[in-house]
Amino acid sequence: xxxxxxxxxxxxxxxxxxxxxxxxxxxxxxxxxxxxxxxxxxxxxxxxxxxxxxxxxxxxxxxxxxxxxxxxxxxxxxxxxxxxxxxxxxxxxxxxxxxxxxxxxxxxxxxxxxxxxxxxxxxxxxxxxxxxxxxxxxxxxx
Amino acid sequence: xxxxxxxxxxxxxxxxxxxxxxxxxxxxxxxxxxxxxxxxxxxxxxxxxxxxxxxxxxxxxxxxxxxxxxxxxxxxxxxxxxxxxxxxxxxxxxxxxxxxxxxxxxxxxxxxxxxxxxxxxxxxxxxxxxxxxxxxxxxxxx
DNA sequence: GCTTGAACCTTCAGTGGCTGTAGCTCTTAT
DNA sequence: ATAAGAGCTACAGCCACTGAAGGTTCAAGC
Numbered sequence: 320x321x322x323x324x325x326x327x328x329x330x331x332x333x334x335x336x337x338x339x340x341x342x343x344x345x346x347x348x349x350x351x352x353x354x355x356x357x358x359x360x361x362x363x364x365x366x367x368x369x370x371x372x373x374x375x376x377x378x379x380x381x382x383x384x385x386x387x388x389x390x391x392x393x394x395x396x397x398x399x400x401x402x403x404x405x406x407x408x409x410x411x412x413x414x415x416x417x418x419x420x421x422x423x424x425x426x427x428x429x430x431x432x433x434x435x436x437x438x439x440x441x442x443x444x445x446x447x448x449x450x451x452x453x454x455x456x457x458x459x460x461x
Numbered sequence: 462x463x464x465x466x467x468x469x470x471x472x473x474x475x476x477x478x479x480x481x482x483x484x485x486x487x488x489x490x491x492x493x494x495x496x497x498x499x500x501x502x503x504x505x506x507x508x509x510x511x512x513x514x515x516x517x518x519x520x521x522x523x524x525x526x527x528x529x530x531x532x533x534x535x536x537x538x539x540x541x542x543x544x545x546x547x548x549x550x551x552x553x554x555x556x557x558x559x560x561x562x563x564x565x566x567x568x569x570x571x572x573x574x575x576x577x578x579x580x581x582x583x584x585x586x587x588x589x590x591x592x593x594x595x596x597x598x599x600x601x602x603x
Numbered sequence: 604g605c606t607t608g609a610a611c612c613t614t615c616a617g618t619g620g621c622t623g624t625a626g627c628t629c630t631t632a633t
Numbered sequence: 634a635t636a637a638g639a640g641c642t643a644c645a646g647c648c649a650c651t652g653a654a655g656g657t658t659c660a661a662g663c
Contacts, residue, residue, distance in 0.1 A: 322630095324639060334640085336621060343620095354629045356640055365589065372588045376570075377563045380620070390585050397582035401574050404584050408567045415560045418553055421519050425550045428518075432543050440539035442546050443532050446514045447507065464659095466610060476611085477651060485649095496658045498611055522649070 320358040329364060330371045337367065345370060345380060345387075378407055462500040471506060472513045479509065487512060487526060520549055 327334045340346040346367060349357045366387070373383045382403050389400050431441040469476045482488040488509060491499045508529070515525045524545050531542050573583040 322639075333622070335623080338641095339621060352629080352640095354640085356629065369589050372591050374620090376566060376588070377560075386585070386588065389579055393578065393580035395579050396576065397574065397579045397584065398576055400579065400582050400584050401571065401576060404567060404571050404574075408564065408571060411560055411564050411567060415557060415564065418519075418557045418560070422550065422553050422557065424518060425546060425553060429543065429546050429550060432539065432546075434538065434540055434543060436535065437531055437537050437539045437542060438535035440542050442539065442542050443528070446518075446528065447511050449514050464610075475651070478649085480612095481650065494658080496611085498658065516649090 320360065321364060323357045323359070326359055326364060326367055330367050332367065332371055340367070340370065343380070345384060376407075377411060378403075382407060462502070463506060465499045465501070468501055468506060468509055472509050474509065474513055482509070482512065485522070487522060487529075518549075519553060520545075524549060 321329075323334050323337055326332070326337055337346065341348060346363065349359050349363060352358060369387065369390070370383055373386060374380075378386070385403055386400060389395070389397070389403075428442050428445045431445075433439075433441065437443065463471075465476050465479055468474070468479055479488065483490060488505065491501050491505060494500060511529065511532070512525055515528060516522075520528070527545055528542060531537070531539070531545075570584050570587045573587075575581075575583065579585065
Protein backbone atom coordinates (compact mmCIF):
# COMPACT_ATOMS: atom_id res chain seq x y z
CA UNK A 320 0.00 0.00 0.00
CA UNK A 321 1.38 3.37 -1.08
CA UNK A 322 0.95 6.70 0.63
CA UNK A 323 0.21 9.79 -1.41
CA UNK A 324 3.74 11.02 -0.75
CA UNK A 325 5.24 7.86 -2.23
CA UNK A 326 3.02 8.20 -5.28
CA UNK A 327 4.18 11.79 -5.62
CA UNK A 328 7.87 10.88 -5.38
CA UNK A 329 7.59 8.01 -7.84
CA UNK A 330 5.86 10.12 -10.50
CA UNK A 331 7.55 13.45 -9.74
CA UNK A 332 4.15 14.96 -8.96
CA UNK A 333 3.18 17.32 -6.17
CA UNK A 334 0.94 15.80 -3.50
CA UNK A 335 -1.61 18.56 -4.05
CA UNK A 336 -1.68 17.75 -7.73
CA UNK A 337 -2.68 14.16 -7.02
CA UNK A 338 -5.49 15.35 -4.77
CA UNK A 339 -6.50 17.78 -7.51
CA UNK A 340 -6.68 14.93 -10.05
CA UNK A 341 -8.91 13.06 -7.63
CA UNK A 342 -11.11 16.10 -7.17
CA UNK A 343 -11.70 16.48 -10.92
CA UNK A 344 -12.31 12.74 -11.31
CA UNK A 345 -9.13 11.92 -13.22
CA UNK A 346 -7.86 9.71 -10.42
CA UNK A 347 -10.29 7.44 -8.51
CA UNK A 348 -11.04 7.91 -4.82
CA UNK A 349 -8.57 5.58 -3.14
CA UNK A 350 -9.05 3.57 0.04
CA UNK A 351 -8.34 5.24 3.34
CA UNK A 352 -6.74 4.25 6.62
CA UNK A 353 -8.80 4.36 9.80
CA UNK A 354 -7.33 7.79 10.39
CA UNK A 355 -8.50 8.99 6.96
CA UNK A 356 -5.26 8.96 4.99
CA UNK A 357 -5.22 7.83 1.34
CA UNK A 358 -3.64 4.47 0.46
CA UNK A 359 -3.00 3.49 -3.17
CA UNK A 360 -2.28 0.27 -5.06
CA UNK A 361 -0.14 -0.35 -8.15
CA UNK A 362 -3.02 0.23 -10.56
CA UNK A 363 -3.36 3.77 -9.25
CA UNK A 364 0.38 4.31 -9.58
CA UNK A 365 0.25 3.21 -13.23
CA UNK A 366 -2.71 5.46 -13.90
CA UNK A 367 -0.94 8.44 -12.36
CA UNK A 368 2.22 7.68 -14.36
CA UNK A 369 0.11 7.60 -17.53
CA UNK A 370 -1.37 10.98 -16.68
CA UNK A 371 2.02 12.51 -15.98
CA UNK A 372 3.60 11.14 -19.15
CA UNK A 373 0.72 12.52 -21.14
CA UNK A 374 1.05 15.89 -19.45
CA UNK A 375 4.76 15.95 -20.25
CA UNK A 376 3.75 15.58 -23.88
CA UNK A 377 1.42 18.54 -23.42
CA UNK A 378 -1.91 16.74 -23.65
CA UNK A 379 -4.63 18.73 -21.88
CA UNK A 380 -6.41 16.96 -19.05
CA UNK A 381 -9.58 16.51 -21.09
CA UNK A 382 -7.64 14.67 -23.79
CA UNK A 383 -6.04 12.53 -21.11
CA UNK A 384 -9.48 11.70 -19.80
CA UNK A 385 -10.38 10.46 -23.28
CA UNK A 386 -7.19 8.45 -23.58
CA UNK A 387 -7.78 6.80 -20.22
CA UNK A 388 -11.32 5.89 -21.19
CA UNK A 389 -10.14 4.39 -24.50
CA UNK A 390 -7.38 2.57 -22.69
CA UNK A 391 -10.05 0.84 -20.62
CA UNK A 392 -11.74 -0.74 -23.67
CA UNK A 393 -8.93 -2.97 -24.98
CA UNK A 394 -10.83 -4.74 -27.74
CA UNK A 395 -11.82 -1.64 -29.75
CA UNK A 396 -9.71 -0.08 -32.50
CA UNK A 397 -7.11 2.47 -31.52
CA UNK A 398 -8.09 4.82 -34.31
CA UNK A 399 -9.62 7.12 -31.73
CA UNK A 400 -6.39 7.17 -29.76
CA UNK A 401 -4.61 8.07 -32.94
CA UNK A 402 -7.10 10.87 -33.56
CA UNK A 403 -6.56 12.37 -30.10
CA UNK A 404 -2.81 12.31 -30.61
CA UNK A 405 -3.03 13.85 -34.08
CA UNK A 406 -5.35 16.55 -32.87
CA UNK A 407 -2.85 17.43 -30.16
CA UNK A 408 0.01 17.41 -32.65
CA UNK A 409 -1.90 19.89 -34.81
CA UNK A 410 -2.30 22.21 -31.84
CA UNK A 411 1.37 21.99 -31.02
CA UNK A 412 2.26 22.79 -34.63
CA UNK A 413 -0.07 25.76 -34.60
CA UNK A 414 1.49 27.11 -31.42
CA UNK A 415 4.95 26.75 -32.84
CA UNK A 416 3.98 28.62 -35.98
CA UNK A 417 2.42 31.42 -33.98
CA UNK A 418 5.43 31.71 -31.69
CA UNK A 419 7.82 31.74 -34.64
CA UNK A 420 6.05 34.68 -36.17
CA UNK A 421 6.23 36.46 -32.81
CA UNK A 422 9.91 35.63 -32.65
CA UNK A 423 10.59 37.12 -36.08
CA UNK A 424 8.69 40.28 -35.20
CA UNK A 425 10.53 40.66 -31.91
CA UNK A 426 13.92 40.18 -33.56
CA UNK A 427 13.15 42.75 -36.20
CA UNK A 428 12.05 45.20 -33.55
CA UNK A 429 15.06 44.67 -31.33
CA UNK A 430 17.41 44.83 -34.30
CA UNK A 431 16.22 48.33 -35.12
CA UNK A 432 16.85 49.73 -31.67
CA UNK A 433 19.84 52.08 -31.61
CA UNK A 434 19.83 52.47 -27.83
CA UNK A 435 19.12 56.18 -27.87
CA UNK A 436 16.83 57.91 -25.48
CA UNK A 437 13.39 56.48 -24.77
CA UNK A 438 11.87 59.31 -26.78
CA UNK A 439 13.46 57.92 -29.97
CA UNK A 440 13.21 54.24 -29.12
CA UNK A 441 12.26 52.17 -32.16
CA UNK A 442 10.87 49.41 -29.99
CA UNK A 443 8.40 51.72 -28.34
CA UNK A 444 7.51 53.23 -31.71
CA UNK A 445 6.67 49.83 -33.07
CA UNK A 446 4.54 49.03 -30.07
CA UNK A 447 2.74 52.35 -30.41
CA UNK A 448 2.09 52.19 -34.12
CA UNK A 449 2.33 48.73 -35.60
CA UNK A 450 -0.64 47.66 -37.67
CA UNK A 451 -1.56 44.01 -37.41
CA UNK A 452 1.47 42.36 -38.94
CA UNK A 453 0.35 39.12 -37.40
CA UNK A 454 -2.19 37.46 -39.59
CA UNK A 455 -4.50 35.53 -37.36
CA UNK A 456 -6.13 37.35 -34.51
CA UNK A 457 -8.47 34.58 -33.58
CA UNK A 458 -5.98 31.97 -32.43
CA UNK A 459 -4.94 31.98 -28.78
CA UNK A 460 -1.61 33.60 -28.14
CA UNK A 461 0.50 30.56 -27.44
CA UNK B 462 -15.06 61.88 -26.18
CA UNK B 463 -15.00 58.14 -26.75
CA UNK B 464 -17.23 55.53 -25.18
CA UNK B 465 -15.77 52.25 -23.99
CA UNK B 466 -17.45 50.51 -26.91
CA UNK B 467 -15.70 52.78 -29.42
CA UNK B 468 -12.37 52.15 -27.69
CA UNK B 469 -13.06 48.44 -27.91
CA UNK B 470 -13.90 48.53 -31.61
CA UNK B 471 -10.90 50.67 -32.51
CA UNK B 472 -8.44 48.40 -30.73
CA UNK B 473 -10.23 45.07 -31.32
CA UNK B 474 -10.55 44.61 -27.57
CA UNK B 475 -13.48 43.30 -25.56
CA UNK B 476 -15.20 45.89 -23.42
CA UNK B 477 -14.69 43.70 -20.34
CA UNK B 478 -10.98 43.57 -21.07
CA UNK B 479 -10.71 47.35 -20.95
CA UNK B 480 -12.48 47.42 -17.60
CA UNK B 481 -10.15 44.66 -16.45
CA UNK B 482 -7.11 46.72 -17.46
CA UNK B 483 -8.52 49.60 -15.45
CA UNK B 484 -9.09 47.36 -12.46
CA UNK B 485 -5.49 46.17 -12.41
CA UNK B 486 -4.18 49.70 -12.90
CA UNK B 487 -2.91 49.30 -16.45
CA UNK B 488 -5.42 51.82 -17.78
CA UNK B 489 -6.20 54.98 -15.78
CA UNK B 490 -9.64 55.62 -14.35
CA UNK B 491 -11.33 57.72 -17.03
CA UNK B 492 -13.82 60.52 -16.61
CA UNK B 493 -17.48 59.65 -16.33
CA UNK B 494 -20.75 61.07 -17.57
CA UNK B 495 -23.33 62.23 -15.05
CA UNK B 496 -24.93 58.82 -15.43
CA UNK B 497 -21.68 57.06 -14.57
CA UNK B 498 -20.50 55.88 -17.99
CA UNK B 499 -16.79 56.00 -18.91
CA UNK B 500 -15.60 58.58 -21.44
CA UNK B 501 -12.08 58.46 -22.88
CA UNK B 502 -9.76 60.84 -24.73
CA UNK B 503 -7.16 60.17 -27.41
CA UNK B 504 -4.36 59.62 -24.90
CA UNK B 505 -6.28 56.70 -23.43
CA UNK B 506 -6.90 55.29 -26.90
CA UNK B 507 -3.16 55.44 -27.64
CA UNK B 508 -2.34 53.77 -24.37
CA UNK B 509 -4.81 50.98 -25.01
CA UNK B 510 -3.45 50.50 -28.54
CA UNK B 511 0.05 50.24 -27.07
CA UNK B 512 -1.12 47.59 -24.63
CA UNK B 513 -2.89 45.59 -27.33
CA UNK B 514 0.06 45.73 -29.72
CA UNK B 515 2.33 44.54 -26.94
CA UNK B 516 -0.06 41.73 -26.08
CA UNK B 517 -0.15 40.68 -29.73
CA UNK B 518 3.60 40.29 -29.47
CA UNK B 519 3.06 38.14 -26.40
CA UNK B 520 4.42 40.51 -23.75
CA UNK B 521 2.93 39.66 -20.35
CA UNK B 522 0.99 42.43 -18.65
CA UNK B 523 3.74 43.03 -16.10
CA UNK B 524 6.26 43.63 -18.87
CA UNK B 525 3.78 46.00 -20.51
CA UNK B 526 3.48 47.86 -17.24
CA UNK B 527 7.26 48.31 -17.28
CA UNK B 528 7.26 49.44 -20.90
CA UNK B 529 4.52 51.98 -20.22
CA UNK B 530 6.44 53.36 -17.25
CA UNK B 531 9.62 53.65 -19.32
CA UNK B 532 7.69 55.24 -22.13
CA UNK B 533 6.66 57.98 -19.70
CA UNK B 534 10.27 59.04 -18.99
CA UNK B 535 11.38 60.21 -22.46
CA UNK B 536 14.81 61.57 -21.53
CA UNK B 537 16.27 58.32 -20.12
CA UNK B 538 18.09 55.69 -22.18
CA UNK B 539 16.05 53.00 -23.85
CA UNK B 540 18.46 50.27 -22.75
CA UNK B 541 15.83 49.09 -20.28
CA UNK B 542 13.22 48.86 -23.01
CA UNK B 543 15.67 46.83 -25.00
CA UNK B 544 16.24 44.55 -22.00
CA UNK B 545 12.51 43.91 -21.54
CA UNK B 546 12.15 43.03 -25.21
CA UNK B 547 15.20 40.75 -25.19
CA UNK B 548 13.98 39.00 -22.07
CA UNK B 549 10.67 38.35 -23.76
CA UNK B 550 12.40 37.11 -26.91
CA UNK B 551 14.36 34.63 -24.80
CA UNK B 552 11.13 33.28 -23.33
CA UNK B 553 9.57 32.92 -26.75
CA UNK B 554 12.65 31.05 -27.98
CA UNK B 555 12.50 28.74 -24.99
CA UNK B 556 8.85 27.98 -25.60
CA UNK B 557 9.50 27.22 -29.24
CA UNK B 558 12.31 24.84 -28.34
CA UNK B 559 10.16 23.05 -25.81
CA UNK B 560 7.25 22.73 -28.22
CA UNK B 561 9.53 21.44 -30.97
CA UNK B 562 10.76 18.63 -28.77
CA UNK B 563 7.14 17.79 -27.94
CA UNK B 564 6.33 17.85 -31.62
CA UNK B 565 9.13 15.42 -32.46
CA UNK B 566 8.05 13.05 -29.70
CA UNK B 567 4.41 13.15 -30.81
CA UNK B 568 5.33 12.50 -34.42
CA UNK B 569 7.48 9.55 -33.47
CA UNK B 570 4.70 8.13 -31.33
CA UNK B 571 2.01 8.58 -33.98
CA UNK B 572 4.27 7.15 -36.66
CA UNK B 573 4.58 3.91 -34.75
CA UNK B 574 0.85 3.34 -34.43
CA UNK B 575 -0.38 0.51 -36.69
CA UNK B 576 -4.06 1.13 -35.92
CA UNK B 577 -4.64 -2.22 -34.30
CA UNK B 578 -6.78 -2.78 -31.29
CA UNK B 579 -6.39 -0.52 -28.27
CA UNK B 580 -4.73 -3.38 -26.39
CA UNK B 581 -1.75 -3.24 -28.79
CA UNK B 582 -1.72 0.52 -29.36
CA UNK B 583 1.81 1.85 -29.50
CA UNK B 584 0.67 5.34 -28.53
CA UNK B 585 -0.86 4.09 -25.31
CA UNK B 586 2.22 1.98 -24.63
CA UNK B 587 4.45 5.00 -24.93
CA UNK B 588 2.23 6.99 -22.62
CA UNK B 589 2.23 4.17 -20.10
CA UNK B 590 5.93 3.48 -20.14
CA UNK B 591 8.03 6.25 -21.52
CA UNK B 592 10.88 7.36 -19.29
CA UNK B 593 11.61 11.08 -19.30
CA UNK B 594 12.75 11.59 -22.87
CA UNK B 595 12.23 15.29 -22.37
CA UNK B 596 15.24 16.78 -20.74
CA UNK B 597 14.08 19.70 -18.67
CA UNK B 598 11.35 19.06 -16.13
CA UNK B 599 11.61 22.41 -14.45
CA UNK B 600 10.55 24.67 -17.31
CA UNK B 601 6.86 25.42 -17.74
CA UNK B 602 5.19 23.32 -20.39
CA UNK B 603 4.64 25.94 -23.05
C1' DG C 604 -41.42 64.97 -24.81
C1' DC C 605 -41.49 60.09 -25.04
C1' DT C 606 -40.24 55.59 -26.29
C1' DT C 607 -37.26 52.11 -27.53
C1' DG C 608 -33.29 49.45 -27.93
C1' DA C 609 -28.49 49.36 -27.89
C1' DA C 610 -24.92 50.16 -25.03
C1' DC C 611 -23.47 50.81 -20.61
C1' DC C 612 -22.94 49.62 -15.43
C1' DT C 613 -21.41 46.37 -11.29
C1' DT C 614 -20.51 41.99 -9.44
C1' DC C 615 -19.39 37.45 -9.52
C1' DA C 616 -17.98 33.01 -11.36
C1' DG C 617 -15.34 30.31 -14.53
C1' DT C 618 -11.32 28.93 -17.65
C1' DG C 619 -6.62 25.39 -17.16
C1' DG C 620 -3.61 23.25 -14.32
C1' DC C 621 -1.98 23.52 -10.79
C1' DT C 622 0.50 25.75 -6.30
C1' DG C 623 0.71 27.65 -1.68
C1' DT C 624 -0.92 28.42 2.93
C1' DA C 625 -3.20 27.87 7.48
C1' DG C 626 -4.33 25.11 10.93
C1' DC C 627 -5.25 21.01 12.07
C1' DT C 628 -4.64 15.36 12.72
C1' DC C 629 -2.34 10.94 11.91
C1' DT C 630 1.52 7.71 11.65
C1' DT C 631 5.77 5.89 12.85
C1' DA C 632 10.28 5.57 14.85
C1' DT C 633 12.71 6.01 18.90
C1' DA D 634 5.31 8.54 25.46
C1' DT D 635 6.76 11.80 22.50
C1' DA D 636 8.10 14.28 18.58
C1' DA D 637 8.91 14.82 13.73
C1' DG D 638 7.26 14.32 9.51
C1' DA D 639 3.60 13.37 6.62
C1' DG D 640 -1.06 13.58 5.95
C1' DC D 641 -5.78 16.00 6.05
C1' DT D 642 -9.38 19.87 4.49
C1' DA D 643 -10.54 24.22 2.78
C1' DC D 644 -9.56 28.08 0.53
C1' DA D 645 -6.93 31.71 -2.07
C1' DG D 646 -3.98 32.84 -5.88
C1' DC D 647 -1.70 32.58 -10.50
C1' DC D 648 -2.51 34.65 -15.79
C1' DA D 649 -5.32 37.15 -18.86
C1' DC D 650 -9.19 37.36 -19.74
C1' DT D 651 -14.50 35.93 -20.75
C1' DG D 652 -19.39 35.34 -19.84
C1' DA D 653 -23.58 36.05 -17.56
C1' DA D 654 -27.13 38.11 -14.51
C1' DG D 655 -29.66 41.87 -13.60
C1' DG D 656 -30.03 46.48 -13.63
C1' DT D 657 -29.30 51.69 -15.63
C1' DT D 658 -28.25 55.26 -19.12
C1' DC D 659 -27.86 57.25 -23.58
C1' DA D 660 -29.16 58.71 -28.19
C1' DA D 661 -32.02 58.50 -32.15
C1' DG D 662 -36.44 58.67 -34.12
C1' DC D 663 -41.24 59.98 -33.82
